[in-house]
Amino acid sequence: MLDDALAEIRAAISLEALQEIKVRYLGKKGRLTQAFKAMKGLGPEERRARGQELNRLKQTIEKALEEREAEIKAAELTARLEREREDVSLPGLALPPGGYHVSTQILDELVEIFRRMGYQALTGPEVEDEFHNFDALNIPPHHPARDMWDTFWLEDGRLLRTHTSPMQVRYMEAHTPPFQIVVPGKVYRHEATDATHEAMFHQLEGLAVGEGITLAHLKGALLTMARALYGGQARVRLQPSFFPFVEPGVEFLVWWTNPRSGEGRWLELGGAGMVHPAVFQAADEAREKAGLPRVYENVTGFAFGLGVERVAMLRYGIPDIRYFYSNRLAFLRQFPRP
């Protein structure tokens, strides 16, 4: 019986065949089971000897079955693995990447930098009235300072905002200090376009108002921004300049190393300064008209603004601003960001 069993087991090539063999020998009606049952008629001595013999036989068969099962499983696995082989070098499913416009990316990056400093981001209208774009910002009609902003006028007498600064006044009209905000958005200049000038571009405006705010705080905020943008070695310089809505007014420069040439230089990044008293006054007057209390009499604040496309052009070495609104995928795809 043993030789029969072992021969059958060796010949089995599937788990099903093996199971049949197992039943045939070890099942309820199996040959070995029958042999155990046949021991009933034997005397005690004989029965013990026969029992020991049969148990050895059973163990041998069971072991053979197990071994064969393992062999078959291994073979099946090997076969399956072979069967399931794929060419992993084939292209994957074309899951679309998608991406932000590079101007949005830089804006988002700047907004995040200032959020970490406690600023909140909000937007304002792109069609503005003359009051918020100019008068309330201490730029009276017929003042030569108006020449600093070539303006698109609407037929209804309003205009496309020339900077994000009108939101300074709009925000103060409706909110109480202290606060820190940034205002990202599109601005418009009636200028002939060339490699570095566009009639439409993006700015980020910042405004912090409260008691005891100084130019040193502005410098601190700008330095934090510069380091986040350009690394821990970045430096910031303030240089006197003129924007009617700040006094003192400065231009801020950042020491920037061109990642391509390795050359460093001072880069004019934007305008800034301490909020002009006339701007606080304009906000308070508008508040009074709206039945709100005056809250800008004993505070100071700083404001800053910078152009977004310029940051992008410098970072990526984009030679011409006119690429920005071409919206060609060949352009958009070049600035992936997680």
Next chain:
Amino acid sequence: MNVPYSWLREFLPELPEPEALRDVLDSLGLAVEEVRRLPAPPRGVVFGRVLKAEPVPETDLKMLEVDLGREVVTLASGAQGARAGIGLAVARPGVVLPDGTEIKEREIRGVTSEGMALSPAEMGVGEYAGGLLELPADALEPGRELAEVWPAEVVFELELTPNRADAFSVLGVARDLAAKLGLELVEPSTEVEESPVARFVTVEVADPEGCDRYLARYAGGLTVGPSPLEAQRRLLAAGLRPINNVVDATNYTLWELGNPLHAFDLEEVAGGIVVRRAKAGEKIVTLDGEERRLTPDDLVIARKAAGGSEPVAVAGVMGAANSEVTETTREVVLEAAHFDPVRVRLTARRLGLSTDASYRFERGVDPNLPPRAAARFLHLLQRWTGCTVGDVVVDVGGEKPRREVPFRPSYANRLLGTAFDAESQLAALARLGCEIAGEGEPYTVRPPTWRVDLNIEEDLVEEVGRILGYEHVPTEPLALIPAPDNLNAEEAYRREEGLRRALRGLGGWEAIHYTWQSPAYLSLSRAPEPRRFLKNPMDQSKNALRSALYPGLLQTLAANAGERHRFFFELGRVFPDGEETHLAAVLGGPLLEATWQAAYGEGYPAVKGLLEALAARAGAKIEVRPEPHQPLHPGVSGTVFWNDEPRGFVGRLHPQVEEALELGPVHLFELVLPLPEAEREFRDLPKFPPARRDLAVVVPEDVPHVEILDLVRRFGGPYLEAAKLFDVYRGRPLAEEQKSLAYHLTFRHPERTLTDAEVDGEMSRIVAALLEAGYEIRD
């Protein structure tokens, strides 16, 4: 404003070298746009005296006989000013000009031209190329190398901010440098030898608001001709054009001190001068030869004549041809005045005539400068020509007092975050010309009248920062606790960011388009009629503010015609009437492009899927109900309900637009932000198992899914948890124009397990309602 280094140095003998100056000027807020180096005239260019000038028949040329000292040469010249009795810069054959031209002998009408008389531009010493450099006949001995008396120059081109009117002059820049660097300032001389005058003019100012100071002085015994070489060298370096000694002296003084001056031929204004408003329609021919029509808002200088007066200048802008200084002028009336900045600006704008004079008056000229500027002019003219200077000074309006501004050094430190001591702050202001009174805070500071920009305490704080240096401002962190009404100020912006992020995650490319569009294109793309228009568009055809986002996105689809994955979106402002923020997306192909696998996700289900995914990410409920929208294919057009509110449209672009723009099938949506938010409240997790049933409804082809869904929901009872479409079937055994919509329905009771009988009861109500509505149930 171009400032030649040598001119600055005349007032600042200790001025550092030009290389060191750029940073100092920048640190003063006098931004250096460019530093230009002007070379000396090329080697071989010599001074020549014109002995004779004969016209060459049938040409515009003249043949000049020019004394070059050792020889007399013959030159051909086409220049108008070439005439006997003046000096010229002459290049002999072999001389190479800065632009690389080599001078050669030429043959003209049988006469050899033995060189060339040069313009300032040809010499490389200035921009003026319209005529020759004309010098006095005795400027140099003939044959002298010009380079020996005409050194190279460094010119700082400053981009001045409009507040710094005082710095629109060489002296103004020198004053700032002196204050910053602590240098001695040597004021320009105004010494003149005066003599009595036989006749002069009267001045009447009829409009003192337009002209608060008018000063007139006399120079006589004049010979009008070229200015001395040194003066012309300066003017050319500054970018000005030398004209004649009288005009040059006014320009020289303007550039040097900042006060625009005007010289009238005394003969022409002898009847007297009146400063008055122009009459409506009054005409004047300005010095540029243009006839200009004036209005009563314009201020004019007029000469009195029998029965009235006639304009001889547009005040502060430009003089008239009728009284200009000519070669025959022997006596002049010099005007040094102060005009109202706004009036000058408005007139200059109206006339489209921005001059060096109007530019300065608009920004603010020192009202106390006229006496000094007039004296400087007379000093120069007397030095250059030996003319007589009248001892008469007509000064209408007189000296103006200084303003008083309170100043607290402690406030300067509070605003700047600095620790400057009071003494150095006050010293800085004093160096700028301020007078300071008082023993303690607040001090009374009286800024000089040339600093029209110093009016409030903060202005003085800036001066302290400018002179003592912003490099002393420390960097400090700012931490503040926002007032309560600022909380959630950025909620709306965060939601916009979320929508952008979601569409990017779904594979969209963000595009940014111009806010202006052409009305014709908006109409072609079936967008709403534009309502807002630009008065001064860059491109006349694109004068409308966009009324929707998708027309721009269609252009971007077209611009990317060669690309396979074309899914673009934009979040931006549109102006259908008032300003709105929209979010739009266009899909011009499959969401997943074909590789060796088939493309996937096309047509309406793809764009609808994007919208659903967007809503799912925002936790919003979304539904689209068929409804025609102008931009869309009428059969594939729906209104988007976002949390039950209609917020936009989705569908396929109208085939007419697809064809007109040569686009394939385009699917798109456009939503109006902000999208309504749904209330969120926690619902306990389901504790009891759901009961599921399937239902297939046969409906006519034109019945939309959403109508069946409405019925199912309405009659599904309180325990109908979900109804999901899983199949749309057309074909046998259904009749033509019929379809079967199959739904998985899920019922669940929150507190117990529903019995089969209960669920059957709910189902039978639904079925009854559908049958009632005229639909069939498919088993």
